[in-house]
Amino acid sequence: SVSTQIDIGARASDDELQAFGAKVTTIWDDLTRAAVDEMVADGHALSKIKTVPFLMMRYTGQLEDVEVMAPLPAVRSADDMRKVIAEFEAVYAKVNHRVSRYGEAGFSITELGLIATADKGKRPLGRSDPASAHKGVREAYIGGRWHKANLYEMDLLQPGHEVTGPAIIEHPATTLVVHPQDRVHVDEWTLLHYTHA
Numbered sequence: 001s002v003s004t005q006i007d008i009g010a011r012a013s014d015d016e017l018q019a020f021g022a023k024v025t026t027i028w029d030d031l032t033r034a035a036v037d038e039m040v041a042d043g044h045a046l047s048k049i050k051t052v053p054f055l056m057m058r059y060t061g062q063l064e065d066v067e068v069m070a071p072l073p074a075v076r077s078a079d080d081m082r083k084v085i086a087e088f089e090a091v092y093a094k095v096n097h098r099v100s101r102y103g104e105a106g107f108s109i110t111e112l113g114l115i116a117t118a119d120k121g122k123r124p125l126g127r128s129d130p131a132s133a134h135k136g137v138r139e140a141y142i143g144g145r146w147h148k149a150n151l152y153e154m155d156l157l158q159p160g161h162e163v164t165g166p167a168i169i170e171h172p173a174t175t176l177v178v179h180p181q182d183r184v185h186v187d188e189w190t191l192l193h194y195t196h197a
Contacts, residue, residue: 004111007106008107032053054070055068057108068087149177182194183197
């Protein structure tokens, strides 16, 4: 999202409304381009990426913003800007149902943002051998005795990999100890499933 200050007068002309809409659309277009480029670089298919713009608005002079999901992907006309304002007023009325609307003060847009999502397809399950994530062996005290435990890097485990204990799966933020004969299976979403023997 981007902080901004776009003040729209209560009696703004069609030309002014269209100009405000052009500012909004330019920022949304920039945000969309940046988000899509980043998601494509992360390996998401362009056809799976969805974007939804939003605004933070208030009646001019008020202290609190209201988050408004944009009713349109772009604001290209005065009527489009009126639809955005109408959506703000509808959301404002729901949030502040006991407070009267104050459209005569005008409207302020204080932030423009974008929500970008992509369907994450199931990754195919690969071979169960986690050799590519293996880091070595070390002595580990598990279940009341010492064992030679295989060490694995959690981030390198892939869908389909299975780790059988005794093992230690390491990550910078956590460590998972797999007891002898217990198993950890990595599913297609790269979630780890621990099964006791």
